[in-house]
Amino acid sequence: MRSRSRAWGGTTAVVLAGLLASGCGGGRQEQDTAEGNTGSGAYPVSVTDCRDAETTFTEAPRRIVTSNASSLELLLRLGAGDKVIGTGFPPGKGTLPAGLDAQAQRVKVLSDTVIPKEKLLGSGADLYIDTFAAMDMGGGMGDAPTDEEFRAAGIKHIYLKSTACAAQGQGPVTDLSAVEADIASLGAVTGTRAEARHLVAAMRKKVDAVQQAVGDTAPNARPTYFFFDYDAGTRQPVAVCNRQIAHAVITLAGARNVFADCDGDYRQVGWEDVIAKDPDWIQLGVRDRGSEAANDKAFDEAERWLRTNPATKGLRAVEKGRFLRIGSEATTIAGVRNADTVETIARTLHPDKVGRP
Known part of the structure; x- marks a missing residue:
């Protein structure tokens, strides 16, 4: 573990770290305070x-490696994409909005999955942005460098805390303030504060519109919702619990996560638990396959499995065909598209309240 710094070295560092120390549960008041910093390139930043x-x-990084497509996408949206020299888990061609896709395809792919330790340390990066693990990098995320090895290679290592730190959060996550904090953090680190403010403002506008439409819906009038993580395996389903971003997305959209009583980020459950919940709607959580056609095929497979499996074909949502085809990353990993997912779910579940754009 890195030792704690003894000196902050300025107001910018104090304010930003105050925001990010709340990590997975900071509210808008802290976010707004961070946005009040003057200058798009004010350093030092901690x-x-x-x-x-x-x-x-003490200055903006010049050579950034991202662990996956989500952190890469955020940097592209912030206008810092020219600093990215490599990524793991690359986005498939055409899976990002048109304006970002061409830029993303020019980024060197260091691995189709987790970047190997030796390749990451030898990449020439001065910053590695980690989306996945909290601290010990366990859970099948590969043989990750130690803090000492990162320092020896001259690489600073930071996290998308709303995803990486979810398991350590305090209480249910019911808004996107932690995602906003991640965007503010990346904006401060890369000298793109103004762009970060614009991204956060656009997210808030979408979510606020949904909240005005469905926010006062009584709990018993909110449909129940199950996020089916198809890629996590079908033998034993993995539940999205109340500290995961997806729980906030589902809640903001005017639905009830059927595993809201699960305290953590993820947990393996049994199909008997899902059957007991008998959700009104099921999201087919499929991870990006690299193309629209491949993604459609995966959605088809996930739906077919639910329709043909003896344990699930009698579920209310399955019998009524109430499926949502929304990619896992836009629901469970920090990004601008979390707000888009809130909007999509709300329009599907509450068409009388949330109209089409």
Whole structure:
């Protein structure tokens, strides 16, 4: 674990770290305070990890490696894509909006999955943005570099805390303030604060519109909702629990996560648990396959499995064909598209209240 910094070195560092120390549950008040910093490139900037250890930047990084397509997409949206020299879990061609796709395809792919330790340390990066693990990088995420190895290679290591630190959060996550904090953090680190403010404002506009339409819907009038993580395996389903971003997305959209009583980010459950919940709607959570055609095929497979499996074909949502085809990443990993997913779910579940754009 990195040792804690003894000095902050300026107001910018103090304000930003105050925001990010709340990590997975910070509210809009802290977010608004961070946005009040003057200057798009004010340094030094300090950010914290899941255990509040600090990393300080005295200038913008020049050579960034991202762990997956989600952190890459955020940098592209912030206008810092020209600093990215490599990524793991690359986005498939055409899976990002047209304006970003061409840029994304020019980024060097260091691995189709987790970047191997030696390749990451030898990449020449001065910053690695990690979406996945909290601190110990366990759980099948590969043989990750230690803090000492990152330092020896001259690479600073920071996290998308709303995803990476979810399991350590306090209480249910019911809004996207932690995602907004991640965007503010990346904007401060890369000198793109103004762009970060614009992204957050656009997200809030979408979510606020949905909340005005469905926010006062009584709990018993909210349809129940199950996120079916098809890629996590079908033998034993993995539930999205109340500290995961997806729980906030589902809640903001005017639905009830059937596993809202599960305290954590993810948990393996049994199909008998899903049957007991008997959800009104099921999201077919499929991870990006690299093309629209491949994604459609995966959605088809997930739906077919639910319709033909003896344990699930009698579920209310299955019998009525109430499926949502929304990619896993836009629901469970920090990004601008979390707000889009809130909007999509709300329009599907509450068409009388949330109209088409």
